[in-house]
Amino acid sequence: MSAYEISIISIIGINVILAVSLNMISGFCGQISLGHGAFFGAGAYAAALTMVGCGSVPLAIVAALITGSILGVIVGFASLRVRTDFLAVTTIGVNFLFVGFVRKQAWLGGEMGISGIPATGLGAAGNMTMILLFAAATIALSLYISRSWMGFAFRAVGQDEGAAATLGINSGAYKLAAFGIGTALAGLAGGLYAFFTQFITADAFDFIFSVMLMAMVVIGGIGSTWGVVVAAAGLTLLPEAIRFVNDYRLLVFGGLLVLVIRLAPGGLAAMFQNVFLRTRKP
Amino acid sequence: MSAVLQLDGVAIRFGGVQAIAGVSFAVEKGDFVGLIGPNGAGKTTLIRIIAGLLRPDAGRVRLSGVDVTGDATAARVRRGLALTHQIVRPFREMTVLDNVVLGAGYRYTSNPFRALLHLDRRREKERAAQILAQVGLGGTEGKLAGSLPLGQMKRLEVARALAVDPEVILLDEPLAGLNHTEASKQVETIAEVHARGITVVLVEHNLEEVMRICRRLIVLNNGQVIGDGEPRAVMADPAVHDAYVGAGMVGHAEA
Numbered sequence: 001m002s003a004y005e006i007s008i009i010s011i012i013g014i015n016v017i018l019a020v021s022l023n024m025i026s027g028f029c030g031q032i033s034l035g036h037g038a039f040f041g042a043g044a045y046a047a048a049l050t051m052v053g054c055g056s057v058p059l060a061i062v063a064a065l066i067t068g069s070i071l072g073v074i075v076g077f078a079s080l081r082v083r084t085d086f087l088a089v090t091t092i093g094v095n096f097l098f099v100g101f102v103r104k105q106a107w108l109g110g111e112m113g114i115s116g117i118p119a120t121g122l123g124a125a126g127n128m129t130m131i132l133l134f135a136a137a138t139i140a141l142s143l144y145i146s147r148s149w150m151g152f153a154f155r156a157v158g159q160d161e162g163a164a165a166t167l168g169i170n171s172g173a174y175k176l177a178a179f180g181i182g183t184a185l186a187g188l189a190g191g192l193y194a195f196f197t198q199f200i201t202a203d204a205f206d207f208i209f210s211v212m213l214m215a216m217v218v219i220g221g222i223g224s225t226w227g228v229v230v231a232a233a234g235l236t237l238l239p240e241a242i243r244f245v246n247d248y249r250l251l252v253f254g255g256l257l258v259l260v261i262r263l264a265p266g267g268l269a270a271m272f273q274n275v276f277l278r279t280r281k282p
Numbered sequence: 283m284s285a286v287l288q289l290d291g292v293a294i295r296f297g298g299v300q301a302i303a304g305v306s307f308a309v310e311k312g313d314f315v316g317l318i319g320p321n322g323a324g325k326t327t328l329i330r331i332i333a334g335l336l337r338p339d340a341g342r343v344r345l346s347g348v349d350v351t352g353d354a355t356a357a358r359v360r361r362g363l364a365l366t367h368q369i370v371r372p373f374r375e376m377t378v379l380d381n382v383v384l385g386a387g388y389r390y391t392s393n394p395f396r397a398l399l400h401l402d403r404r405r406e407k408e409r410a411a412q413i414l415a416q417v418g419l420g421g422t423e424g425k426l427a428g429s430l431p432l433g434q435m436k437r438l439e440v441a442r443a444l445a446v447d448p449e450v451i452l453l454d455e456p457l458a459g460l461n462h463t464e465a466s467k468q469v470e471t472i473a474e475v476h477a478r479g480i481t482v483v484l485v486e487h488n489l490e491e492v493m494r495i496c497r498r499l500i501v502l503n504n505g506q507v508i509g510d511g512e513p514r515a516v517m518a519d520p521a522v523h524d525a526y527v528g529a530g531m532v533g534h535a536e537a
Contacts, residue, residue: 149391159376167442168391
C-alpha cells in the first residue's frame with residue numbers, strides 16, 4: 001500500500017468514529033450537537049500532551065477518551081436545560097469557545113499548535129490498523145447500543161421526553177449517557193488523529209468541521225449506523241476522487257445536505273431501504 | 283397506611299393567581315375517583331403537581347406513604363404512578379407494540395447502564411401483546427403508532443400506562459375528542475382496569491360518564507376542594523351545584 005492510500009484509509013477510519021459517535025448523540029438520542037469538533041479536539045490535545053509528556057500510547061488513548069467524555073458530560077448538562085434548536089446553538093458556541101480558548105493558551109501551543117508529537121512506534125501501517133480496529137469497535141458498540149434497551153430508551157427520549165418520563169424513563173440520565181459515550185469516542189478519534197498527524201492546531205477542530213460531521217450523519221441517514229459509516233467513508237473519499245469537490249468542498253457538502261433534507265430526510269439508509277423493499281415486494 | 287395517593291395542603295401560585303389553595307385528599311387502594319371542576323378550577327394544575335411536572339409552593343404529595351414531592355415524573359412512575367396525557371403522545375415513529383414494550387421494560391430503562399446491559403425483549407413483547415389485547419388493540423401491533431385513529435391512540439395511552447405495573451393510574455380526560463361509541467368502549471376498558479385492582483383517578487369533562495362509573499367524586503373550584511364523597515350526594519350539595527352547574531346556568535339564563 002502506498003503512503004497516500006494508508007493516510008486516506010486512516011482518515012476514513014477517524015471520520016467513521018466521529019460520525020458514528022455523533023450519530024449516537026444526535027441520531028439515537030435526538031440531541032442535535034453542532035460542536036462535535038470540540039470533543040475531537042479535546043481528545044487530540046489530551047493525547048498530544050500525554051505523548052509529549054510520557055510517550056505512552058495506551059495512556060494517551062485513555063487521556064483522550066476521558067477528556068472528551070468530561071467535556072461532553074459538561075455540555076450534556078446544558079442539554080438538560082436547553083432543547084432542540086437552542087441546544088444546537090449552544091453546542092456551536094462550545095465549539096467556538098474551544099477553538100478560541102486553545103488559540104490563546106501557551107501551554108497548548110497557541111496559534112502554532114503542538115508539533116513534534118512523538119510517534120507511536122507502530123509505523124504508518126500499524127497506526128492505520130489501530131485506527132481501523134477502533135473504528136470497527138465503535139461500529140460494533142453502536143450496533144449493540146441500538147439493539148439494547150438503552151438504544152430503545154434513547155429513541156423514546158429523542159422523540160418525546162415527556163412521554164418517555166411517563167414510562168419511567170429519566171430523560172436527563174439518558175441524555176448525559178449519550179453525550180458521555182459519544183464524546184468519549186470523539187476524544188478517542190482525536191487521540192488517533194494526533195498519533196496519525198503528529199501535529200495539531202486548533203483550526204482542525206473548528207465549527208466547519210463539526211458541520212461536515214453532521215452532514216455525514218444526515219446524508220447517511222440520521223440514526224442508522226451503517227448509513228452513517230457509508231456516508232463518512234464516501235464523503236471522505238469524494239474530495240480525493242473528484243478535483244471539483246475538493247475545490248468546492250463546502251459548496252458540495254452544503255448542497256448535498258440541503259438536497260437530502262429536502263428530498264430524502266432518511267438519508268442513504270432510507271433510500272436503500274426503499275429500493276430494497278420495492279424490489280422484494282413483487 | 284393504605285392510601286396509594288395522598289395530598290397534604292398542596293398549594294401553588296402563578297404570579298397573582300392562587301391556582302391551588304391548600305388541597306388535601308387521600309385516595310385509598312382500589313378506589314375509583316373522579317376529579318371534576320369547572321374550567322379554570324385548577325384540575326390540570328393539580329394533575330401536573332401529582333405527575334411531578336410542577337413543584338407545589340407548599341404541601342406534600344405521597345405515593346403509598348412515600349413522600350415524592352421532590353421527585354421527577356420518571357421516579358414517581360417507578361413508585362407505582364401511571365398517567366395518560368390529555369392530548370395523546372404516542373411515539374409516532376415506533377410501532378404500537380414497541381410503544382407498550384418500552385413501558386413493560388421499565389425495570390431495565392430505569393437506569394441507562396442497566397439498559398445498556400440488556401438486549402432480550404421477548405418477555406416484554408409477550409406482556410405488551412397481552413395488554414394490547416386487553417384494551418382492544420389486538421391486531422394493530424405492527425402499525426406505526428402515528429397512523430392510528432384518535433380513538434385507538436387514546437387506548438394506546440391506557441395500554442402504555444398499564445405496562446408500567448401501576449398501583450394508581452391517573453387518566454387525564456381519556457374520553458375527550460371521542461365519539462359516543464369510542465367513548466363507551468374506552469369507559470369499558472377503564473372499568474376493566476379498575477376491576478383488576480388498580481386504583482383509578484379520572485379527570486373528565488364528560489359528567490354523565492363520570493357519575494356512571496366513579497365511586498367517589500372530588501370537586502375542585504378556585505383551587506379548593508368544595509365537595510368530596512359519593513357522587514350523587516356530592517352533586518346534590520348546593521355549594522357544588524352552584525359552582526359547577528349553577529354559574530353556567532345563570533350564564534345561560536342571562537344570555
